[in-house]
Amino acid sequence: LEWIEDADEAIFHAFSVAVLVTLGLGIAGGALLSVAFLQRVDAISRTAEAIIAGDLASRIPVRGTGDDLDRLSNTLNHMLGRIADLMEGLRQVSNDIAHDLRTPLARLRQRLERVRATAASVDDYAVAVDAALAETDTLLETFAALLRIAQIEGGARPPVRDPVELHAIVETVVEAFTPSAEEDGKVLVSPRLDPAVVAGDRELLTQMLVNLVENAIRHTPAGTRIEVDLTAGSGVVRLTIADDGPGVPAEERGRIFRRFYRLERSRTTDGSGLGLSLVKAIADRHEATVSVSDNRPGLRVSLDFNLHDGASAQPAGGGHPVTAQHSR
Ligand SMILES: Nc1ncnc2c1ncn2[C@@H]1O[C@H](COP(=O)(O)OP(=O)(O)OP(=O)(O)O)[C@@H](O)[C@H]1O
Numbered sequence: 498l499e500w501i502e503d504a505d506e507a508i509f510h511a512f513s514v515a516v517l518v519t520l521g522l523g524i525a526g527g528a529l530l531s532v533a534f535l536q537r538v539d540a541i542s543r544t545a546e547a548i549i550a551g552d553l554a555s556r557i558p559v560r561g562t563g564d565d566l567d568r569l570s571n572t573l574n575h576m577l578g579r580i581a582d583l584m585e586g587l588r589q590v591s592n593d594i595a596h597d598l599r600t601p602l603a604r605l606r607q608r609l610e611r612v613r614a615t616a617a618s619v620d621d622y623a624v625a626v627d628a629a630l631a632e633t634d635t636l637l638e639t640f641a642a643l644l645r646i647a648q649i650e651g652g653a654r655p656p657v658r659d660p661v662e663l664h665a666i667v668e669t670v671v672e673a674f675t676p677s678a679e680e681d682g683k684v685l686v687s688p689r690l691d692p693a694v695v696a697g698d699r700e701l702l703t704q705m706l707v708n709l710v711e712n713a714i715r716h717t718p719a720g721t722r723i724e725v726d727l728t729a730g731s732g733v734v735r736l737t738i739a740d741d742g743p744g745v746p747a748e749e750r751g752r753i754f755r756r757f758y759r760l761e762r763s764r765t766t767d768g769s770g771l772g773l774s775l776v777k778a779i780a781d782r783h784e785a786t787v788s789v790s791d792n793r794p795g796l797r798v799s800l801d802f803n804l805h806d807g808a809s810a811q812p813a814g815g816g817h818p819v820t821a822q823h824s825r
């Protein structure tokens with residue numbers, strides 16, 4: 498009986514010690530973990546407070562261990578970077594707008610002042626009022642274009658994802674602009690036109706192509722050949738507008754999509770420098786990538802779209818892309 502009692506006691510003792518040690522380790526470990534966790538949560542909230550206080554460049558420290566908190570911090574930092582970029586873009590845009598709308602307004606004012614000082618007859622006034630009206634119309638158009646870009650970029654309306662036959666748009670636009678191109682002594686053709694269906698907004702896509710074709714007509718000398726091509730293959734649709742005009746120097750190619758940006762030599766032509774900003778906004782909305790390159794000589798603008806789900810890039814029954822010849 499004594500032996501059994503000794504054994505019982507020993508077992509009880511061993512269990513007590515084991516439970517105590519486990520409890521102690523558990524509590525200590527838990528405390529350590531929660532202190533480390535709270536410290537990192539503190540770091541996140543400190544960063545948030547710094548940003549609220551105005552330090553937009555502040556970022557959450559990342560330990561590099563790749564744990565859950567690190568991943569969260571990385572994602573939050575990424576988000577903060579994106580917001581900072583957008584803010585910077587916004588600041589630049591408002592600067593550009595203020596800057597570029599001042600000039601025509603100042604010109605208008607000068608004109609009116611001059612008329613007031615020099616006009617001798619009612620006819621003089623009539624001419625001046627007509628000129629002023631024309632200038633205000635241009636200004637209003639500029640505002641309308643700005644608002645339209647903002648609307649498309651801001652996604653005020655949910656994006657339209659209708660199946661759109663891009664080849665039909667190219668055909669319509671090329672047909673519509675051929676007479677004015679010819680009038681200017683330019684050739685507008687679309688040598689290759691694969692059938693391609695993308696998801697998007699027909700009206701916006703048409704506007705985008707119109708802007709690009711208009712540019713190729715407006716910013717090139719007589720005798721220029723303008724080619725609009727549509728190629729479809731392996732899930733990607735590429736729309737290319739290429740001319741053999743003067744092109745855009747490599748260092749300026751990144752800037753032409755900015756609002757109001759125009760090359761020095763284009764300052765005397767009509768336009769406000771918003772056409773390509775609209776093109777970029779529409780392309781972004783359609784998840785299409787725009788690239789500008791040298792057409793040797795001339796400018797080549799390419800837009801890569803994803804093929805609309807379930808649509809076929811290839812014409813039915815044939816493995817080869819259709820080549821439509823427009824001999825205009
Ligand atoms: N095909 C081209 N060849 C040469 N330069 C071009 C071409 N397309 C655009 N550019 C240059 O890029 C600039 C920006 O083009 P964008 O379409 O944004 O403005 P814009 O045509 O001047 O005015 P608008 O607002 O009426 O379109 C043009 O002013 C021109 O200098």
Ligand SMILES: [Mg+2]
Pocket residue numbers: 708711712768771772773
């Ligand atoms: Mg333009």
